[in-house]
Amino acid sequence: MIVLALATAILLLLSFIADRGKTLAGLKKGAKMFLNILPALLSVLILVSVFLYVFPAQVLTEWLGRGTGWAGIASAALLGSISLIPGFIAFPLGAILVRSGVSYQVIAVFITLPLEAKYFGWKVSILRNALSFTGALLVGLLMGIFL
């Protein structure tokens, strides 16, 4: 995080020294792209906030955690960042959440999907997530054999 901020600051400074006009044009483009995606992004964040209120992580874990076993553990980790549910909520739940991971992440995918579809279209986004999920199950099976 701090690394990212520092790197951005340094690059920005270098760019500014090298070519002021070019830098400003780049910043303008970046800002425009950011503003274009912002409403959709905020709306998705709102929906996730409401969703997590209606289904708190603990409740979800209890419901979905039953019987997912080892495959669940590995897929949860692989799918970890497909989710919009960030580490500060997911990881403190520790092993329990990890075990229920598959189902939890599936829901998370459905929430991120509208954003992905804005860039890639619905068909490709759904296909990619379906493939990722299948891949996660595969990795989960392998992990189950080796761990």
Added chain:
Amino acid sequence: MKNRAIVIMKKFAFVVLFVMFIAISHMMRFPAGMEIGKNFRLFFLEMAAILPLMFILIGLFEVWVPRERIIRHLGAEAGHWGTLWVILLAMLQVGPLYAAFPVAALLWRKGCSVRNIFIYLGAFTALKIPMLTFEVGFLGWKFSLLRALFSFPVFIAIGFLLAADLKDRPFAVKEPE
């Protein structure tokens, strides 16, 4: 000018309504609203900490890196090295997956191949260094190493599959408007 203001207002209407709902909840001590507001604040802070920086970097990349260079190194003819480069790029990133989409759109505009775009997304979900350090902390080295090892061929295969599937069809990574 006035039309543009109306368009922007329309776009943010849902967000404004939500913020009003949270504010009123706080005034009325409405617990559900306050709890939802707390959730939203966490998500918003995560987003606000990362995305503006990302878009600054994307903007700089846009003006400084020539398209020919990306085509040469990450394009359809770039081979294994291109794949390696996008994986490294993904590993160095931070943030939730939605931070990867605008980067994917940028790479696409600059001529990165379909295969490498999807490998980039796969590597982002599976091999981000900030996520790996988290994972090692909670689940241990052995777990993380094995998982990284197994997921590697999986997301590369997904890249090849999607590229093959989209080869004869019109496909473009769009920039949301």
